[in-house]
Amino acid sequence: MNYLSETKSTRIATALETMILDNTLKSGTFLPSQQLLAEQFQTSSRPIREALKLLEAKGLVIITQGRRAQIRSNNLDQYVESLSTTLVNSPISTGKLMRNLMQVRISVATSAAREFTRLQDREAYLAQLWRASNTMEAALPKIFKKDAQGLKMFQDAENEFHQILINANGNQILICIYDNLAPMLVTALNAIKFTPAQIEKRVRDYSYLCEALQNGQTDLAVALVLVTLTTLENKVIDRYPDDSAVAYA
The missing domain is CATH 1.10.10.10 (Winged helix-like DNA-binding domain superfamily/Winged helix DNA-binding domain)
Structure with missing residues (x-):
């Protein structure tokens, strides 16, 4: 190492x-x-x-x-860039780093879901979330046909979904931190193999999440975010165990 x-x-x-x-x-x-x-x-x-x-x-x-x-x-952007550089250059295993990144995503996303019903521009964010969710659903037939284009379509829409939800959080510091650290996490997630059935379940969960946010069911929305992201976190941990060392140039 x-x-x-x-x-x-x-x-x-x-x-x-x-x-x-x-x-x-x-x-x-x-x-x-x-x-x-x-x-x-x-x-x-x-x-x-x-x-x-x-x-x-x-x-x-x-x-x-x-x-x-x-x-x-x-300024804030420079601070976050420096913070991100320091984090990814820290002498920790890949698994530890990815676990930290997933925890950032989980914390920010659950906070956004919890505060969603209080947003003044709630309907605009909800429309964007539905659009991303529908795009993921539209990608499913291609994924079941093992079409690489369909998988990319799903991945891009899923990443967009989380970005929209986190932007809705409204906390500029957390948004900046997420923006700087998310690309590494996205790359890691995209490298993990998921079965079409697993992806289909995620698509359903995102649709249920949109419905919960639309109906003002805050507790259900938070629970769905936790279930979805914790499942992804477990996949990341399986892919990158704590003893896998990494160094960033």
């Missing part, structure tokens, strides 16, 4: 990153010179240069030859 080691440069980068993200170091300002940073962190110039390169890779600073590093941004 090839985990990222906690070197002096990564510790310095983490310290500077924290100051950037908590607004101690303002966007657009310049960091101290490499010499001053070396004195501050009681190290040589090499770990400082490496730390700045790590920050540059995350998009947190701009490095221009002959000038001090400039802080690029500390």
Whole structure:
């Protein structure tokens, strides 16, 4: 396994990153010179240069030859991007990472289902959910014929369904976190083989969920989200057991 080691440069980068993200170091300002940073962190110039390169890779600073590093941004999107990068580079197994990602999806989706009846634009979100659900149902005949196009049609509609439900949650921080982490989870789910019968059951569950949201049956809606996503989580765990190590470049 090839985990990222906690070197002096990564510790310095983490310290500077924290100051950037908590607004101690303002966007657009310049960091101290490499010499001053070396004195501050009681190290040589090499770990400082490496730390700045790590920050540059995350998009947190701009490095221009002959000038001090400039802080690029500390807005929400940059924070979430940095957080996501840190998470996926953490030295944990694939199974652990995928379990964490599924828990994020479950938490946000159940919260969205619980609050759905209180939404002012509830009908608009519901119409979008029904459209995604109907698309999944329309894909079933092709899936039973083992048509790859039908499977992709279903997968795209299922991903869209969850995105709509999570957008309805209205929490911009959670939405941003989900948007940054979902692609990895989607890739993992798409790699798992499901039988046509299993997919057909998921399609029915999404239809029942739409009906529950439409009828204001909050408890039933939350239960359906939990059942559907927990079933998917179990499939992910089976596919990626906790002892399967991974490293991200």
